[in-house]
Amino acid sequence: xxxxxxxxxxxxxxxxxxxxxxxxxxxxxxxxxxxxxxxxxxxxxxxxxxxxxxxxxxxxxxxxxxxxxxxxxxxxxxxxxxxxxxxxxxxxxxxxxxxxxxxxxxxxxxxxxxxxxxxxxxxxxxxxxxxxxxxxxxxxxxxxxxxxxxxxxxxxxxxxxxx
Amino acid sequence: xxxxxxxxxxxxxxxxxxxxxxxxxxxxxxxxxxxxxxxxxxxxxxxxxxxxxxxxxxxxxxxxxxxxxxxxxxxxxxxxxxxxxxxxxxxxxxxxxxxxxxxxxxxxxxxxxxxxxxxxxxxxxxxxxxxxxxxxxxxxxxxxxxxxxxxxxxxxxxxxxxxxxxxxxxxxxxxxxxxxxxxxxxxxxxxxxxxxxxxxxxxxxxxxxxxxxxxxxxxxxxxxxxxxxxxxxxxxx
Amino acid sequence: xxxxxxxxxxxxxxxxxxxxxxxxxxxxxxxxxxxxxxxxxxxxxxxxxxxxxxxxxxxxxxxxxxxxxxxxxxxxxxxxxxxxxxxxxxxxxxxxxxxxxxxxxxxxxxxxxxxxxxxxxxxxxxxxxxxxxxxxxxxxxxxxxxxxxxxxxxxxxxxxxxxxxxxxxxxxxxxxxxxxxxxxxxxxxxxxxxxxxxxxxxxxxxxxxxxxxxxxxxxxxxxxxxxxxxxxxxxxxxxxxxxxxxxxxxxxxxxxxxxxxxxxxxxxxxxxxxxxxxxxxxxxxxxxxxxxxxxxxxxxxxxxxxxxxxxxxxxxxxxxxxxxxxxxxxxxxxxxxxxxxxxxxxxxxxxxxxxxxxxxxxxxxxxxxxxxxxxxxxxxxxxxxxxxxxxxxxxxxxxxxxxxxxxxxxxxxxxxxxxxxxxxxxxxxxxxxxxxxxxxxxxxx
Numbered sequence: 001x002x003x004x005x006x007x008x009x010x011x012x013x014x015x016x017x018x019x020x021x022x023x024x025x026x027x028x029x030x031x032x033x034x035x036x037x038x039x040x041x042x043x044x045x046x047x048x049x050x051x052x053x054x055x056x057x058x059x060x061x062x063x064x065x066x067x068x069x070x071x072x073x074x075x076x077x078x079x080x081x082x083x084x085x086x087x088x089x090x091x092x093x094x095x096x097x098x099x100x101x102x103x104x105x106x107x108x109x110x111x112x113x114x115x116x117x118x119x120x121x122x123x124x125x126x127x128x129x130x131x132x133x134x135x136x137x138x139x140x141x142x143x144x145x146x147x148x149x150x151x152x153x154x155x156x157x158x159x160x161x162x163x
Numbered sequence: 164x165x166x167x168x169x170x171x172x173x174x175x176x177x178x179x180x181x182x183x184x185x186x187x188x189x190x191x192x193x194x195x196x197x198x199x200x201x202x203x204x205x206x207x208x209x210x211x212x213x214x215x216x217x218x219x220x221x222x223x224x225x226x227x228x229x230x231x232x233x234x235x236x237x238x239x240x241x242x243x244x245x246x247x248x249x250x251x252x253x254x255x256x257x258x259x260x261x262x263x264x265x266x267x268x269x270x271x272x273x274x275x276x277x278x279x280x281x282x283x284x285x286x287x288x289x290x291x292x293x294x295x296x297x298x299x300x301x302x303x304x305x306x307x308x309x310x311x312x313x314x315x316x317x318x319x320x321x322x323x324x325x326x327x328x329x330x331x332x333x334x335x336x337x338x339x340x341x342x343x344x345x346x347x348x349x350x351x352x353x354x355x356x357x358x359x360x361x362x363x364x365x366x367x368x369x370x371x372x373x374x375x376x377x378x379x380x381x382x383x384x385x386x387x388x389x390x391x392x393x394x395x396x397x398x399x400x
Numbered sequence: 401x402x403x404x405x406x407x408x409x410x411x412x413x414x415x416x417x418x419x420x421x422x423x424x425x426x427x428x429x430x431x432x433x434x435x436x437x438x439x440x441x442x443x444x445x446x447x448x449x450x451x452x453x454x455x456x457x458x459x460x461x462x463x464x465x466x467x468x469x470x471x472x473x474x475x476x477x478x479x480x481x482x483x484x485x486x487x488x489x490x491x492x493x494x495x496x497x498x499x500x501x502x503x504x505x506x507x508x509x510x511x512x513x514x515x516x517x518x519x520x521x522x523x524x525x526x527x528x529x530x531x532x533x534x535x536x537x538x539x540x541x542x543x544x545x546x547x548x549x550x551x552x553x554x555x556x557x558x559x560x561x562x563x564x565x566x567x568x569x570x571x572x573x574x575x576x577x578x579x580x581x582x583x584x585x586x587x588x589x590x591x592x593x594x595x596x597x598x599x600x601x602x603x604x605x606x607x608x609x610x611x612x613x614x615x616x617x618x619x620x621x622x623x624x625x626x627x628x629x630x631x632x633x634x635x636x637x638x639x640x641x642x643x644x645x646x647x648x649x650x651x652x653x654x655x656x657x658x659x660x661x662x663x664x665x666x667x668x669x670x671x672x673x674x675x676x677x678x679x680x681x682x683x684x685x686x687x688x689x690x691x692x693x694x695x696x697x698x699x700x701x702x703x704x705x706x707x708x709x710x711x712x713x714x715x716x717x718x719x720x721x722x723x724x725x726x727x728x729x730x731x732x733x734x735x736x737x738x739x740x741x742x743x744x745x746x747x748x749x750x751x752x753x754x755x756x757x758x759x760x761x762x763x764x765x766x767x768x769x770x771x772x773x774x775x776x777x778x779x780x781x782x783x784x785x786x787x788x789x790x791x792x793x794x795x796x797x798x799x800x801x802x803x804x805x806x807x808x809x810x811x812x813x814x815x816x817x818x819x820x821x822x823x824x825x826x827x828x829x830x831x832x833x834x835x836x837x838x839x840x841x842x843x844x845x
Contacts, residue, residue, distance in 0.1 A: 004456035014301035073270035122259035124228035360511035
């Protein structure tokens with residue numbers, strides 16, 4: 001790999017991870033119970049456009065850092081594990097079948113938060129949060145697909161970024 | 164109190180592990196108190212209060228919801244014919260709440276009392292690869308700038324759409340613009356990385372003086388030993 | 401002795417026309433060259449080629465050679481330019497890699513493993529030399545535009561490379577720092593190339609001058625001949641359409657903005673059919689005022705009245721461009737196929753007037769065309785009041801004027817925010833920001 005492509009890779013991973021964190025922190029769609037964030041949009045975009053590693057970094061690191069910055073550091077490790085797995089699997093599966101990648105990605109988030117989040121807050125609260133998490137990753141996935149398509153049409157050099 | 168960031172990391176890990184070990188609710192309460200004391204020492208009163216305040220909503224949820232999961236033991240409160248609160252439910256709720264506070268305070272005192280560069284250089288000293296450190300540090304520095312651009316994008320899309328500004332339309336436009344702008348800036352940012360030697364592979368230094376590894380190891384061992392002894396003590400009580 | 405020799409350098413971005421076309425340049429060791437290049441003339445491309453960044457980082461075709469002290473600079477993929485040359489780019493935000501000022505200054509040296517003690521001393525020197533000591537632990541985001549530029553200049557001085565390249569050199573600096581930065585370049589023994597999109601009086605101190613145009617670099621004998629090359633002739637305005645009168649009126653505003661400054665606006669009016677200027681130095685609060693007028697920011701006191709929505713052309717057109725083609729962007733929020741006849745005619749008119757190709761990919765246009773697209777969007781939207789924020793940032797005077805004239809022809813009232821004196825003469829009335837107060841000045845025709 002040439003020097004420049006290493007630098008581009010580092011820059012791309014970091015900027016997309018930062019964008020995932022920004023979407024987590026700044027996009028707040030009000031719902032009945034609280035807020036939805038849209039980190040999944042970037043995660044699915046990365047999974048469908050680049051590779052599993054970039055998707056995993058965006059997902060895991062982006063959401064974990066957003067937790068730290070947003071003042072919920074206790075959630076950072078949980079987010080890192082759950083979203084990281086989401087990004088990794090979505091990125092891997094996207095090479096074979098996009099619908100499968102979407103389905104698995106969407107399912108992992110509520111299940112992961114139920115399993116690991118339950119350790120933090122107890123399973124009663126985790127169970128209550130599960131539908132909201134499912135809704136969030138569903139919305140994120142649908143928007144992610146639409147946004148990915150649109151971005152690729154609007155900015156064709158995206159294909160040249162990683163060679 | 165000043166502690167090496169690596170020791171603070173060890174402290175956070177110890178406090179997180181210990182509250183998941185078998186303990187009575189009183190035991191967990193003791194460690195919650197210890198984590199709050201550490202937080203006061205490390206990030207002061209205002210930082211501690213700020214962190215505690217951010218826990219509010221979750222604590223209320225935990226206290227309200229957890230008792231419903233555990234329906235055995237002595238009935239404490241009845242609502243007509245419905246048994247609202249059992250003794251075991253109350254214990255579960257309190258244990259969960261204390262554990263949550265303890266872990267939260269452990270992490271917020273680590274992050275609230277260290278600068279980014281301290282944490283990064285500590286991770287580097289602990290053996291995290293140079294490339295991984297680079298990605299974390301870049302992400303942290305890009306977040307404010309990308310966040311600022313995203314706010315401007317939001318505003319400009321909102322102003323442009325005017326009366327046609329349906330929420331979903333505006334959101335979609337903003338998301339796409341933000342991604343396109345981020346992708347566009349990838350190349351210039353990569354040039355900056357290259358021209359400042361970020362892609363070099365030798366030793367990394369920064370404006371942080373970490374204490375000697377030996378002292379950090381000794382302090383960490385002392386801390387771990389303290390927790391082990393206290394755990395046995397708490398179990399015996 | 402020749403230090404830098406560029407021979408027949410040509411470059412085109414993938415799928416685009418040539419940006420640089422057989423450019424040649426020879427520089428003596430220690431020579432300081434000031435290059436005037438209008439927006440879109442390829443300043444950034446030229447400097448990035450020299451730094452070895454093109455086509456390694458952005459796809460394209462390169463031809464020719466550039467040799468500095470016996471070392472080939474083009475296609476530097478196999479070698480690091482660190483230590484040989486430094487490039488201060490146009491947009492500081494795309495070059496910052498750390499969170500705080502002192503870490504940013506330390507970054508390049510920490511990456512090379514400089515011992516902590518020495519690193520600390522070097523950073524202290526950089527902070528002192530560029531008057532950033534107070535900002536040492538401040539977040540980079542919270543700095544003013546001028547301070548951000550000074551951070552980059554400090555890093556450049558700390559690196560102390562023998563070949564130094566500066567893009568948009570005078571952008572964002574106030575008079576005092578323009579002078580200091582120019583002097584520090586002149587006094588250094590490095591070979592320097594400074595690119596600028598506008599003539600600045602501080603540039604008189606340079607030893608040689610050149611003009612970048614049509615992909616070629618032409619030397620000119622002195623500063624005066626460079627000044628003479630800038631076309632500042634004024635074209636007459638177009639016929640303004642009659643439209644229902646609307647007025648934007650602000651009275652007794654008090655605005656406080658980042659940096660702790662206060663701006664007072666006793667009275668400001670913009671009516672449909674007139675072009676009003678708002679002038680002020682960098683950082684005097686022009687953009688903050690515009691944001692208040694558009695309703696983006698709240699004011700401490702006073703009020704803004706306008707019966708209609710205001711069009712606001714942000715300084716950066718990229719905030720808005722997100723659809724695939726120019727046509728899509730102009731028709732938004734409708735689809736091109738579903739456009740009403742009247743609107744379709746208007747879109748066609750805008751395409752022709754602003755010289756845009758309907759099928760061009762919007763995000764891939766050069767900066768000046770993206771700015772034109774942004775203006776065309778508002779031409780189609782036909783808002784009765786438009787605020788134009790620093791048109792001159794990505795346009796030369798003639799194209800800025802053409803764009804202004806076209807927007808005027810819609811009959812809209814225009815508030816032109818700028819710090820370019822030449823644009824001042826195009827306004828019928830002028831407000832000036834002085835000592836934190838917006839005052840109307842009498843216009844001398």
